[in-house]
Amino acid sequence: MVKKKGATKHPTGAKKSYGQVKGPYLQKSVRKRIEALFLDNIGKVLTREQILEAARNPQTGREPENWHQRLSELRTDDGYTILSWRNRGDLKVQEYLMPHAEKRAKAAKRIRPTNATWTAVLERAKFSCEWSEGGEVCGLKEGDTDTVGGGRVKLTPDHKSPHSIDPSSDPDDLNQWRALCGRHQVIKKNYWDNTTGKLNVYAIVQAATKSDKLAVFLFLLDYFGYVLNDDGVITRR
Numbered sequence: 001m002v003k004k005k006g007a008t009k010h011p012t013g014a015k016k017s018y019g020q021v022k023g024p025y026l027q028k029s030v031r032k033r034i035e036a037l038f039l040d041n042i043g044k045v046l047t048r049e050q051i052l053e054a055a056r057n058p059q060t061g062r063e064p065e066n067w068h069q070r071l072s073e074l075r076t077d078d079g080y081t082i083l084s085w086r087n088r089g090d091l092k093v094q095e096y097l098m099p100h101a102e103k104r105a106k107a108a109k110r111i112r113p114t115n116a117t118w119t120a121v122l123e124r125a126k127f128s129c130e131w132s133e134g135g136e137v138c139g140l141k142e143g144d145t146d147t148v149g150g151g152r153v154k155l156t157p158d159h160k161s162p163h164s165i166d167p168s169s170d171p172d173d174l175n176q177w178r179a180l181c182g183r184h185q186v187i188k189k190n191y192w193d194n195t196t197g198k199l200n201v202y203a204i205v206q207a208a209t210k211s212d213k214l215a216v217f218l219f220l221l222d223y224f225g226y227v228l229n230d231d232g233v234i235t236r237r
């Protein structure tokens with residue numbers, strides 16, 4: 001049932017070992033079955049095929065088409081850490097790894113401004129993105145072309161302080177909301193640390209391409225006074 005795979009070497013020398021579909025996974029939802037598979041395989045690499053096998057409907061045997069969406073919900077809604085090739089250099093595409101079973105604190109329930117409040121926010125914003133970083137405001141207008149991110153700008157409401165004292169009063173409170181373009185919504189959601197109010201640089205580097213990661217790696221070596229020699233050995237400058 002489960003294909004055996006040999007352990008391969010991590011660039012750092014650590015062994016990469018593959019998990020097993022233990023099961024049977026009789027949980028009612030696709031997400032719960034995938035969760036059970038990962039919890040059975042902490043620290044092990046799971047492949048797309050293994051996830052599909054665990055996720056299939058225990059009655060009909062049918063493989064779900066939306067497994068990828070459910071996997072993503074384990075990260076975003078349940079707060080699990082699930083690594084992929086984007087986060088770990090030794091994982092291949094379609095390989096996933098849950099390093100531990102700890103869950104991050106769940107995101108607060110989504111609230112929205114009332115229509116009247118949102119209209120007032122847009123007027124205050126002069127129908128442009130209110131993202132501000134280092135004193136510079138984004139300022140892209142609804143319908144503009146985003147020359148950095150591409151596509152047409154669509155402004156949506158962003159709740160400024162998710163930890164506000166009385167979130168139930170916020171839908172009417174103009175000052176709790178701002179208008180953001182799509183690119184800045186993504187940055188806020190994925191790379192903005194609400195507790196420090198700063199960009200989450202670590203998350204940005206994790207999501208970066210391999211060549212950008214390499215550039216950051218070399219920058220950091222240089223910054224801290226190290227040199228990467230031709231033979232791959234790192235030495236102090």
Ligand SMILES: [Zn+2]
Nearest residue numbers: 129138181184
């Ligand atoms: Zn913006």
